[in-house]
Amino acid sequence: MPPSFTIAMPGLPDPRLAVNQLRNLYYMDHAHLVAEEAERWGWLLKEAGIDRHPQYTAPVRIHIRLHGTGRRGDVPNWLAHGSLKVLVDCLCEPKGNRQYGFGLLKDDSARWVRGMSVEVEPEGEPRTEITIESAGTI
16 A cells, blocks of 8 residues: 655646536536546646556545635635546546546545545645545455
């Protein structure tokens, strides 16, 4: 089992995928935004070296820290942010219609991801940090 792992990337989630914005999108517009965001997170994760990290073979907890958010949104909105779902999908093995993913996690189901938290720090340069840590055995 790999030890806990933290990766930092510049930028924040795409505000167009915020929960309060999605109701205004048609399905195809939403699908297009998700594909764009998956590509963006994929490049950022690859630049940060995630493809050199071994796969977790036991359940994990994921902690996401967003720095430099300013006054954009409150914590519950960030927690339910569509872009963070895409980010977690990028950590998993590709499956079904989702052709992206680095395979760091087998899946994002409750069997493999036992918890997820989001912390928001309004100050500083905009960046997103992800920490993955072991959460026991299956």
